[in-house]
Amino acid sequence: MNKYYTTTILILFYFSFTNAQIDTLSLSYYPLGTGNYWEYHEHEVELWTPFSWDYYYSIRVYGDSLLSNGKIYKILEKLYLDSTQTRYFLFERIDTTSCNVYRYSTSAPGNEYLLDSLKSQIGDTTKSGRNGDYSSYFPGYVCTGIYSDTVLDKETNSKEFESIFALDCATYSLSIGFGLTYFETVWDFGYLTRELRYAVIDSIEYGTPLYLSNVKKDMHVVSFALYQNYPNPFNPITNILFQLYKSEFIELSIYTIDGKMVENIVKQYLSVGLHEYSWNASNYASGIYIYQIISKSGMLSKKCLLIK
Numbered sequence: 001m002n003k004y005y006t007t008t009i010l011i012l013f014y015f016s017f018t019n020a021q022i023d024t025l026s027l028s029y030y031p032l033g034t035g036n037y038w039e040y041h042e043h044e045v046e047l048w049t050p051f052s053w054d055y056y057y058s059i060r061v062y063g064d065s066l067l068s069n070g071k072i073y074k075i076l077e078k079l080y081l082d083s084t085q086t087r088y089f090l091f092e093r094i095d096t097t098s099c100n101v102y103r104y105s106t107s108a109p110g111n112e113y114l115l116d117s118l119k120s121q122i123g124d125t126t127k128s129g130r131n132g133d134y135s136s137y138f139p140g141y142v143c144t145g146i147y148s149d150t151v152l153d154k155e156t157n158s159k160e161f162e163s164i165f166a167l168d169c170a171t172y173s174l175s176i177g178f179g180l181t182y183f184e185t186v187w188d189f190g191y192l193t194r195e196l197r198y199a200v201i202d203s204i205e206y207g208t209p210l211y212l213s214n215v216k217k218d219m220h221v222v223s224f225a226l227y228q229n230y231p232n233p234f235n236p237i238t239n240i241l242f243q244l245y246k247s248e249f250i251e252l253s254i255y256t257i258d259g260k261m262v263e264n265i266v267k268q269y270l271s272v273g274l275h276e277y278s279w280n281a282s283n284y285a286s287g288i289y290i291y292q293i294i295s296k297s298g299m300l301s302k303k304c305l306l307i308k
Contacts, residue, residue: 026099026118029159029174031201032074032092036061038179039081039198039210046190056081056197056210059090062274067091069110075241075274081210089230089241094118100128116174120159122146129163130172130183140164144171151175152199152207177201226293226300229279233305236282240265242293242300247271250295254279257288257303265291281306 042055062075073091080086091104092115099118105111114128120143127140141161149158156176163170170185178201183194198207225243232238240252252266262284265277279291286308292301 022096023099023119027094027096028176029118030094030101030116030179031177032061032094033202034061034063037200038196040194041197042194044192048189065091065276067104068278073104087227089227125164149175151178151181154206224297226302228302229291229304233307235306235308237278237280238304239276239278240291241274241276243274244270244272248295248297250293252277252293255290255292257290
């Protein structure tokens, strides 16, 4: 047989085999592509009071970030769409072989926990869930249904999950092409729901943007910004995230509250985008510290609290 013909057959076999290992249908239940964007309405009710609360927030996926455990995660910005503009950062990754979604732990940096198992079929249980960093303390979730659904006027399919832990009483739905579309948790004297109201997936818009959102939807807008460290308070490691709108030389330093520099974390030329660095404060006393970034674009600083 011609060696070139044989090589071609082997290459085709290789790609057919590797592609067969990727379950694209399961992966479509959680589209974690860079630039994707979601807006949610969160409604909370406490039955012992006459009040209820409504919150609106967005989730935006930025690029990749290599974290301290040596794994690459997508950076997710959670931004509350109100006058406070409070923002947090989440770090998630998908194992394309197992179709498991993992989130980096902010309470135990270097660790991660299972967020979702996208291959789940009805009756399958996983030690996962959307209970934050404490999900490892709960028995997990069971897939209770797979059904045809309509999300933001688009016909799709959804998987429903229900917590095994009776006192948690949480359910949520993942939908093909959208990810998390609904979440509900009920306790003795109240409940909380989250519902997807608007999304931009692979540059296609679904639904109507929340009327009170004054956040730019341009996925390409970047700015010079320094974000709140996480976790905060911390002991002894915390993570500092900042954003550059142009490549430039920067310095990131830590100061005591009275202005004495204790450590210079970064002093180098960096590219455009989001950057993350960890500060290990094992050798420092408890107290308030200031972390500051300096570049030609300006100077920004924030406070952080070390508690031992």
